Amino acid sequence: MTIVSFANCQSDRVHDIWRSGYHPLDAIFSPKTIAVIGATERDGSVGRTVLWNLMSHPFGGTIFPVNPQRPSVLGIKAYPTIADVPEAVDLAIIATPAPTVPDLVGECVDANVKGVIILSAGFREVGSAGVELEQQIRAHLKRGQLRLIGPNCLGVMNPHLGLNATFANSIAKPGKVGFISQSGALCSAILDWSFHENVGFSSFISIGSMLDVDWGDLIYYLGDDPHTESIVIYMESIGDPRSFLSAAREVALTKPIIVIKAGRTEAAAKAATSHTGAMAGSDDVFNAALRRCGVLRVDSISDLFDMAEVLAKQPRPKGSRLTIITNAGGPGVLATDALVTNGGTLAELSPETIEALNQHLPAHWSHHNPIDILGDAEPERYAKALEIAAQDPNSDGLLVILTPQAMTDPTRTAQQLQSYSQLGKPILTSWMGNSEIAAGAELLNQAKIPTFAYPDTAARLFNYMWRYSYNLRGIYETPTLAEAETVNRLEIEQIIQNARTARRTLLTEFESKQFLAAYGIPTVETQVARSAEAAVQVAEKLGYPVVLKLYSETITHKTDVGGVQLNLLNAEAVREAYQAIAATVLQRTQDAQAFLGVTVQPMIQREGYELIIGSSLDPQFGSVMLFGSGGQLVEVYRDRAIALPPLNTTLARRMMEQTHIYRALQGVRGRKAVDLAALEQLLVRFSQLVVEQRWIKEIEINPLLASADKLLALDARIVLHDPDVTEAELPKLAVRPYPSQFTWKYKLSDQKEVTIRPIRPEDEPLLIQFHQTLSEESVYFRYFHMIGLKQRIAHERLTRLCFIDYDRELALVAERKDAQTGASEILAIARLSKLHATNDAEFGMMVNDRYQRQGLGTMLLNCLLKVGRHEHLERIRAEILCENRAMQRVCEKLGFQLRRDAEEGVMKAEISFAIDE
Known part of the structure; x- marks a missing residue:
C-alpha cells in the first residue's frame, strides 16, 4: 500500500493557492468589485482621493461609492x-472617522464582503478609546470570513493590475519587488524615490496596525505570487512573532526577504535579576529571530532595494571571501576597508591563480588581492583577470572596479564583462564616475551584473x-x-512545586544545580550547610580546598553582598569564612532572613575558559538564549550571542561562532581546544x-x-515566574518546539513494535535509506x-522535508529499532501541511514496500487525524x-469522503471536523 496526497508535488509541499484557484487575500489584491465607504467630492479628502485613484487607474473591475448623503x-x-450595493463586493475601503468604523465593518460582514482596508486613523495609537474600537472590530470579524488590512494605513497597490487602492498621489511602477511597510508616510517617500530610481513593484502594501492581516499572511501571499521575486519590509513592530517567523522561514x-527595522537602541531589561536579562537587548533578540528564519536585515533604505536587486540578479556566495579587481589602488583599499570592517575577508589568491595572472598581466600588477591591473588596463585585460580570478576555489565572489582614466x-x-554574468559565484561592479561611465553601467545592469557608484557600497552589499x-x-x-534524553522530570516538578508553594521566585543555588543535573548538565558537587560545624563536616568529606557560598532564597548575586569565600584550606578557615559571610550579608542587607547558611563545594582549578549560558524573557519573542564569555566581568566585556530556542547542534554551533571567545575555544597559544561537540550537546540540553x-x-x-577535558557548571541561578501567574499566562515560545506529545507506539500485524513520532532534522540520513x-x-x-532516487535524496530537498516548522506542518515517521544492533529504520512517513490563509490541511504518505499491508498506513493516517483535531x-x-x-x-475506513475528479483524473478525499473537536 502506498499513500499519496498531492499532484505534481516534487518538493512534498502542499498545493500553493495560485494553483488551487483562490486565496482569501485575492479579494484585496485582485478585486473585481470595490466599494469606497466614505467616498466624497470634498477636495483634499481621503475618500475623494481613493475614489479618484481607482477611477484613473483602471483595474478591470467595478467601483461603488458608498455615501448616504449623496446620490x-x-x-x-x-x-x-454597503447592503444597498447591487453586486457582491470583493473589497470595501473605509475612509470614515474612527468611531464609525466598527459598525461599518459589521455591515461588511453581514453583506459577505470578502476584504476590507481601513484607512482611518484614531485607533490604538490614540489610547484606550482606540483600543476599544479595535476590540469591537475584532468581534465583528469573528462572525465571518472577512480579511482586513489596517487600520491607520495608506492602502495597497497591485501595479500589474493597475490597482491603486490608496490615497497616495501616484501608482507604483510594475516590477518584481513586493514591498510591505508599517509606515504610511514612508510608503509615500519610497514611492517618490522609486520613480527616480526606476524601481518597480509587484505589490505595494501599507499594513497599518495589523488588526487582522499581519506579516505572516502577507509573506505567504507574496511567496505564492508569481510576480514577486523578492520581498522588502519596513518594520516598526513584529506583531505575532510565530506567524512572522513561520512564514519567513518557509x-x-x-x-529573499529583506528587512529594515526602526529603533536599533538597545532596550535592556532594567529590572533583570540575572546577567543574561541585562545583556539580551531587544534589538539583539530581533536580529537573532531574523537569523533563525533566514531573513536579511539592512541598515538603510538604499540597501533595502539594492539587496533586492543584487539577490535577484546574482547567486548567493558560499562564503565571505571576496576577490577585488581594480585599475586603481585607492578604490581597492576603500573596498577592502568596507569589506573587512563589516566581517568579510579578502580571498587569498592560490599559487595557480597568481601564476595564471602573471602570464596575462603587466609585470607590475599587485601580485595579491586586491588585483590591481594598473591604470592602463584595456577591456581585454579586465576580462582575462576576471576569468582567471573566478576560477580560484579560494574566492566566493568578485568585485570589479573601474575608474575612468x-x-x-x-x-x-x-x-x-557581460558574458561573465553567470559565473556560479556573484559578481558585483563599481563603475566610478558620471556621464562617461553611464553607458557601460547600463550594459552591466542589463546583463544582470549589478553596478554601483562607489566600491565600498559594493563591498558592503557583498557582506x-x-x-x-x-x-x-x-x-x-x-x-x-542529539544525545539520548535522560531527564529526571519528577525531581524538577518537585523543586518548582516547593518554591511556588513557598511563594518563592528565586531558587537557591543548590536547587538550581539540581535542576541542571536533572537535564544532564554537569555541575560541581554542592552541599548545603546551615551551621559552621556542618560546613566543616561537608568540607572534610569533599576534601580541601573548598569554596563557601551564601545559601539564600532572596539574594541573586552573592558576590555583591560578600557571599563568596574561596580557597579554604582547613577547618578553621571554613569556620571563619562561614561567620564572615553571615556577618557581611546581615550588615549589607539588614535582613536576617537573607542568610540561611552556605553551600560547600570543592575549589575547582579554573584552567580553561569561563563561559555564560542563560535564558531570559523578551516581551515579544518569549524565552531567548544567551551564550558568551562569562565570569564577574560578563557585563563589561559583553561578548555574547543571542538565539531563539529550541536549538539543535547546528544552531548551537552557529550561536558559538558569533562570539569572540569562540576563536579561543578552538585552541590558541598552545592551549588545547575545548570539546566543541560536547559544548554543542550541552547547549542543546540547556535549550531543551x-x-x-x-x-x-x-x-x-x-x-x-570549559576546558579540553571537561565542561562544568560552577554556579547557577534560576528565577521563576511570580506565584500569581497562571499556566495559561506563561509566555509562548516564538519558535514552536519539537511536538513530542505526538508520539505513539504500535505493533504491526507481525508483532514488530514501531514508534510513530514527529520527524527531526537529524532524520535526513534515515530518510535517504x-x-x-x-x-x-x-x-x-x-x-x-x-522521480529518480538521486533527485529524491538530494540534500537541498531532504533538508526542507526534515527541517519543518512545526507550527505550519507536521511530518510523522514510523520508526523501528533493531533489537540486536540498536540501529533505527524509517518504515513510513506521513505529512500534514496547513494551507496558506485557511484552516485546512493536506496530507501525504509513503510506506516502505516491505511493510505494506500490515496496517501501518491506517495507523499513520489515524495519527494525522489526531494531530488535526488537536490543532483545531x-x-x-x-x-x-x-x-x-x-x-x-x-481513507474510507477512517471516515473520509471520496469523490472522483474526472477533469484532473484523481480521487479527492476530504474529512471535516466539528468545531468543538
Whole structure:
C-alpha cells in the first residue's frame, strides 16, 4: 500500500493557492468589485482621493461609492450603505472617522464582503478609546470570513493590475519587488524615490496596525505570487512573532526577504535579576529571530532595494571571501576597508591563480588581492583577470572596479564583462564616475551584473550577501543526532512545586544545580550547610580546598553582598569564612532572613575558559538564549550571542561562532581546544530545559568552566515566574518546539513494535535509506510521476522535508529499532501541511514496500487525524490516483469522503471536523 496526497508535488509541499484557484487575500489584491465607504467630492479628502485613484487607474473591475448623503460621487452612482450595493463586493475601503468604523465593518460582514482596508486613523495609537474600537472590530470579524488590512494605513497597490487602492498621489511602477511597510508616510517617500530610481513593484502594501492581516499572511501571499521575486519590509513592530517567523522561514529559501527595522537602541531589561536579562537587548533578540528564519536585515533604505536587486540578479556566495579587481589602488583599499570592517575577508589568491595572472598581466600588477591591473588596463585585460580570478576555489565572489582614466574604455570594458554574468559565484561592479561611465553601467545592469557608484557600497552589499547565505545554511544544515534524553522530570516538578508553594521566585543555588543535573548538565558537587560545624563536616568529606557560598532564597548575586569565600584550606578557615559571610550579608542587607547558611563545594582549578549560558524573557519573542564569555566581568566585556530556542547542534554551533571567545575555544597559544561537540550537546540540553520548563523566567550558568577535558557548571541561578501567574499566562515560545506529545507506539500485524513520532532534522540520513527501499510503483503513486532516487535524496530537498516548522506542518515517521544492533529504520512517513490563509490541511504518505499491508498506513493516517483535531483544523484533504485502491480504502475506513475528479483524473478525499473537536 502506498499513500499519496498531492499532484505534481516534487518538493512534498502542499498545493500553493495560485494553483488551487483562490486565496482569501485575492479579494484585496485582485478585486473585481470595490466599494469606497466614505467616498466624497470634498477636495483634499481621503475618500475623494481613493475614489479618484481607482477611477484613473483602471483595474478591470467595478467601483461603488458608498455615501448616504449623496446620490453620486464624481459622476458615479452612490449607495447609502454597503447592503444597498447591487453586486457582491470583493473589497470595501473605509475612509470614515474612527468611531464609525466598527459598525461599518459589521455591515461588511453581514453583506459577505470578502476584504476590507481601513484607512482611518484614531485607533490604538490614540489610547484606550482606540483600543476599544479595535476590540469591537475584532468581534465583528469573528462572525465571518472577512480579511482586513489596517487600520491607520495608506492602502495597497497591485501595479500589474493597475490597482491603486490608496490615497497616495501616484501608482507604483510594475516590477518584481513586493514591498510591505508599517509606515504610511514612508510608503509615500519610497514611492517618490522609486520613480527616480526606476524601481518597480509587484505589490505595494501599507499594513497599518495589523488588526487582522499581519506579516505572516502577507509573506505567504507574496511567496505564492508569481510576480514577486523578492520581498522588502519596513518594520516598526513584529506583531505575532510565530506567524512572522513561520512564514519567513518557509518563503526565504526561494524568495529573499529583506528587512529594515526602526529603533536599533538597545532596550535592556532594567529590572533583570540575572546577567543574561541585562545583556539580551531587544534589538539583539530581533536580529537573532531574523537569523533563525533566514531573513536579511539592512541598515538603510538604499540597501533595502539594492539587496533586492543584487539577490535577484546574482547567486548567493558560499562564503565571505571576496576577490577585488581594480585599475586603481585607492578604490581597492576603500573596498577592502568596507569589506573587512563589516566581517568579510579578502580571498587569498592560490599559487595557480597568481601564476595564471602573471602570464596575462603587466609585470607590475599587485601580485595579491586586491588585483590591481594598473591604470592602463584595456577591456581585454579586465576580462582575462576576471576569468582567471573566478576560477580560484579560494574566492566566493568578485568585485570589479573601474575608474575612468585616459586609457580606460568603460563601455567596451562592460561589453567584455557581460558574458561573465553567470559565473556560479556573484559578481558585483563599481563603475566610478558620471556621464562617461553611464553607458557601460547600463550594459552591466542589463546583463544582470549589478553596478554601483562607489566600491565600498559594493563591498558592503557583498557582506550582506554572504551573511544571508550563512543564515540560510544554518537553518538547513543537518545537525548531529542529539544525545539520548535522560531527564529526571519528577525531581524538577518537585523543586518548582516547593518554591511556588513557598511563594518563592528565586531558587537557591543548590536547587538550581539540581535542576541542571536533572537535564544532564554537569555541575560541581554542592552541599548545603546551615551551621559552621556542618560546613566543616561537608568540607572534610569533599576534601580541601573548598569554596563557601551564601545559601539564600532572596539574594541573586552573592558576590555583591560578600557571599563568596574561596580557597579554604582547613577547618578553621571554613569556620571563619562561614561567620564572615553571615556577618557581611546581615550588615549589607539588614535582613536576617537573607542568610540561611552556605553551600560547600570543592575549589575547582579554573584552567580553561569561563563561559555564560542563560535564558531570559523578551516581551515579544518569549524565552531567548544567551551564550558568551562569562565570569564577574560578563557585563563589561559583553561578548555574547543571542538565539531563539529550541536549538539543535547546528544552531548551537552557529550561536558559538558569533562570539569572540569562540576563536579561543578552538585552541590558541598552545592551549588545547575545548570539546566543541560536547559544548554543542550541552547547549542543546540547556535549550531543551528552557523549552520544557515554562515556569522559568530567567536561568543562568555563570561561569561554565570549559576546558579540553571537561565542561562544568560552577554556579547557577534560576528565577521563576511570580506565584500569581497562571499556566495559561506563561509566555509562548516564538519558535514552536519539537511536538513530542505526538508520539505513539504500535505493533504491526507481525508483532514488530514501531514508534510513530514527529520527524527531526537529524532524520535526513534515515530518510535517504528509506527512499532507497521504495519501488517505482510507490514513487509513482506518491508523486503522480517518476522521480529518480538521486533527485529524491538530494540534500537541498531532504533538508526542507526534515527541517519543518512545526507550527505550519507536521511530518510523522514510523520508526523501528533493531533489537540486536540498536540501529533505527524509517518504515513510513506521513505529512500534514496547513494551507496558506485557511484552516485546512493536506496530507501525504509513503510506506516502505516491505511493510505494506500490515496496517501501518491506517495507523499513520489515524495519527494525522489526531494531530488535526488537536490543532483545531476544519478539514483535511488529499488527492489520490484512481488506481491507488489501497489508499482509498484506508481513507474510507477512517471516515473520509471520496469523490472522483474526472477533469484532473484523481480521487479527492476530504474529512471535516466539528468545531468543538
